[in-house]
Amino acid sequence: MNIPNKARVVIVGGGVIGCSVAYHLTKLGWTDVVLLERKQLTSGTTWHAAGLIAQLRATQNMTRLAKYSQELYGQLEEETGVATGFRRNGSITLALSEERKEEILRQASMAKAFGVEVEQISPEEVAKLHPHVNVQDATAAVYLDKDGQGDPANIALALARGAKNRGAKVIERTKVTGFRKDGRRITAVEWENDQGQGVIECDHVVNCAGMWGHEVGRKMGVNVPLHACEHFYIVTDTVPGLTQLPVLRVPEECAYYKEDAGKLLLGAFEPVAKPWGMNGIPEDFEFDQLPEDFDHFEPILEAAVNRLPLLAETGIHTFFNGPESFTPDDAYHLGLAPEMDNVWVAAGFNSIGIQSAGGAGMALAEWMESGQKPFDLGDVDISRMQPFQGNKTYLFERSKETLGLLYADHFPYRQKATARGIRRSPLHEALKAEGAVVGELAGWERANWFADKGQEAAYQYSWKRQNWFENSAREHRAIRENVGIYDMSSFGKIRVEGPDAEAFLNYVSASNLSVPVGKIVYSQFLNRTGGIEADVTITRLSETAYLIVTPAATRLADETWLSRHVGDHRVVITDMTAAEAVICVMGPNARDLLQKVSPNDFTNETNPFGTCQDIEIGMGLARAHRVTYVGELGWELYVSTDMAVHVFEVLREAGREMDAKLCGLHMMDSCRIEKGFRHFGHDISSEDHILEAGLGFAIKKTDVEFIGRPAVQAKREQGLQKRMVQFLLTDPEPLLYHAEPILRDGKTVGYLTSGNYGHHLGAAVGMGYVPCAGETVQELLASSFEIEVAGQRFAATASLKPLYDPKSERVKV
CATH class of the missing domain: 3.30.70.1400 (Aminomethyltransferase beta-barrel domains)
Known part of the structure; x- marks a missing residue:
């Protein structure tokens, strides 16, 4: 095939993701599309994928993308003539403990809110759907009848065929060797093959290079943090009389099972994975397998023989080990790379590439077409990755954990265990010496709660009240009733x-x-x-x-x-x-503490709410910002990092006389949700209109033009379609985290965008959007509301004003 010297877009990589991007761009009318594949389509990871196609993901928009993939694959064969092998044979997830039971029942509740059909079934019903399963120790199960499986390679080839039918050029055996740049743009892609070498001038480039994505990204000048890991499965000999079965997942045994052409496939997501390719992927890698490691797989197989006894009587036809790429947070990378203005990324799919490819390709194509995300993609937006996360040693260490986390208990507040300690506040050691239990966010080590003397300074995870619940409650009460000090240097x-x-x-x-x-x-x-x-x-x-x-x-x-x-x-x-470090001093006695350590004036006359001033503190200097995210009188002290420990020591010593308490960030979240403060990425996102989020008070009251102003004016004229509502459970026992369904007068109308326990209010608090088109506030609040938790419904009080201090009098005293 003749390779053009100019294109609107060049896609690098011919796995299922690259083929999907090409397919969806051509569907939007892009004809000048070139896809370059170094070897042969699907020859990296796609060809050996298990092909499981589930609908339910952890958030509504990720579920939306997975459901789209399913619908697309069901139609592709008719459109392209390429059989995708897609069939809806359902899936079962089996729980073997009470904790996992709560997790899958919470997921089932979430599925209903996301519009996914799900059914809780008994162990006896599991045995009817999948007669080979030992269910003696099962505690619960859920069944999704519309989940399915397909032929991964043929799905990719069907997408490629669809793209080619609409004018795309899909070129194999052609390696991308480099990129020509002009500032923040790539102007051309350099290639070579057996016939020679050349250059394609282009307007856009898409990195769909899979496990090569990190290396290709570096050549592009962008950060694509991912690392390949070995992924194991076995395929049995033909099992006589084996009929079509639902996909079976047993997360506590790290295993999934699928029937395929009369054989059984058993795959594993073991707790400690084997990273691969630290020194690069071999140049000749194509449809390759990695060496067998039966010792590594044996614990999974032992549990599997108990779970499906027929495995003990069936020979192993294939022991397979192939590489797949994993990202630091188990979410794939999608979107416009922060470092460049025309480089796009769709890579790092963490073993869910087949079920994600259709939706990811659609979303990226729409983003490229309009220049704006089609809906909130914060979960996977490549811009969430920090620059240091491209470090190869970091990726090697983190990838040992992330593969196994796919099937690990997804406990609330679960912290990553690997690749830790990279970004530390100047106060890190001082806080640890005081009992801080540290979590990690964006690489930052942050004090989340403080252990008591003699208490183990570590998390004990659960879906119920965890071991730090009362610790955080005391920190919460200190902020509400006295004064607390906490570190927000990670701002x-x-x-x-x-x-x-x-x-x-x-x-x-x-x-x-x-x-x-x-x-x-x-x-x-x-x-x-x-x-x-x-x-x-x-x-x-x-x-x-x-x-x-x-x-x-x-x-x-x-x-x-x-x-x-x-x-x-x-x-x-x-x-x-x-x-600068940031030390927060918050609570009704915050002013008293600051006046002990600083000669400056912290009264309303000099330093009213929403202002800052330069201050002396101890023997150092700081800038005191009078703002709050916990709903109390308080200051954020911005201190140059060299003086931060000194300022902390001065505050800590002076605070002892007042019983000032060191606090962690779990406290900050429980306080902010009582006050109804929004959390970006959960309660508010690129998809949530500022007026419907209840933040219209922050909009400027002038005629100055700003981005989004016409949309604000239009919404004011049209009226709100939904409103952010705060909920307080009437029962003090249940806990809320996120994605629990909201029921209005008995009907599911939405889900909680965030949740936490309101220690001052005395019960769990949640926030979420409720449809309200054409309704008054009074009509909305006159309804009866419930929140569903793991299949149970709990009555809730609804409010549009903050449940705590609705007039914000406490922050302004």
Whole structure:
């Protein structure tokens, strides 16, 4: 095939993901599409995938993408003439303990809220659907009758055929060797094959290189953190009389089973995986297998012989070991790479590439077409990855764990155990010495709760009250009743400086930044539909400089958003995160504590809520921001990292006389949810309109143009379709985490976007959107609400105003 010298887009990689991106771009009318595959289509990972196609994922939008994949694969054969082998034979998930029972029943409740048909079934019903299973020790099971399986290679080939039928060029045996760049854009892709070498000029490039994605990303100038691991399965000899069966998953035994052409396939997601390819993938790798390691697989097989006794009587036809790529958080990478303006990524699918490929290809194609995410893709957006996560040693260590986490208990608050200790606050050791139990977010080690003397300073996971529940409750009460100190040094801090800083931030922010020096503004960055791209505070430091404070996990995404909208504005954007520690002093006695250690004036007259001032503290200096995310009087103290430990020691010593308590970030979350404060990535996202999120108060009341302003005006004219509602359970026992269904007058209408325990309010609190088109607030709140937890319904009080301190009087005293 003649290789063109120009294309609108070049897709690198011919696995199922690359084929899906090509298919969906051509479906949107892109004809100038070129896909380059180094060897042969599907020859990396796709060809040996198990082909399980489930509908339910951990969030609504990931479920939406998985359901789309199913529907697509059901139609592909008719469209392309290539048999996909897709069939809906259902799936069963078996629980063997009370904890796993609660997990799968919570998942079943979540499935209903996401529109996925699911049924709790008894062990006896499992035996009827899958007569070969030993269910003697089963505690529960769920059945999804629309789950299925397919032929992975043929699904990819059908997608490729569909793309070619609409004009795409799919070129095999052609390796991408390099990229030509102009600033933040790739202008051309360099290639070579047996016939020679050449260059394709292009407008866009998509990295669909699978387990080569990290290496290809580096050549592109982008960070794609993933690592290959060995993935094992066996296929039995033909089992006489074996008929079509549902896919069976037994997560506690790390195993899945599927029937395939009269044989059984047993696959494993073992707790400690074997990373592969640390020194690169061999140049000639194509449809290759890795060496057998029966000792590694043997514990899985031993449990499997007990679970399916027929395995003891059946020979093994194939022992297979092949590589698959895994990411640091077990979520795939999708979207526009932060480092470049025309490089897109779809890679790192963590053994769910077949079920994800259709939806991922559709979402990425729509994003490329419109320039905006079609819906919230925060779970998989490549911009969530921190730069250090491309470190090869980090990826090697983390990948040992992430493969096994697919089937591990998904306990709330579960912390990763590997590749830890990379980013530490200056206060890290001081807090650990005081009993801090540390969790990790975006690589940051953060104190989540404080153990008592003699208590084990470690998590004991459960779906019920965990071992730190009362510790966090005491920290919560200290914030509400006295004063607490906690470390928020992981805050992302972005400095925007230059003669046009005010005008620029007025354009990207929905709030008014024409404010005096020292003023702090709570704000959102909006997209064209009025959805929330960032939730930040912005402090005016000088006439020409501002500091934007963001959540730790979204610093890169927020900085990238700013950079892409600079235009002609004369500003410099700088990541200042590591320059300053942040020590929070919060609670009704916060002012008293600060006045003990600082000569400055913290009264309302000098330092009202929403302002900052430079202060002396101990023998050091800090900048005191009077803001709060816990709903109490308090300050965030921004201290240069060299003085942070000193300032902490001064506060800690002075605080002992007042019984000031060291607090962790679990406390911060339980306090913020009582106050109804939104959590970005859960309660608010790019898909949630700022007015429906209940954040209209933050929008500027001027005629200054800003991104999303027409969408805000349109929504005001049309009226709200949904509202963010806060719920308090009337029963103090159940716990809420996220995704529990919301029932209004007995009918499921939504799900909780976040949940936690309200220690002051005395029961679990949740937040979630409720449809309300054409309704008044009074009509909405006149309804009866319940929240479903693991199949049980619990009555809830609903409120649009914060359940705690609705007038925010406590923060302004």
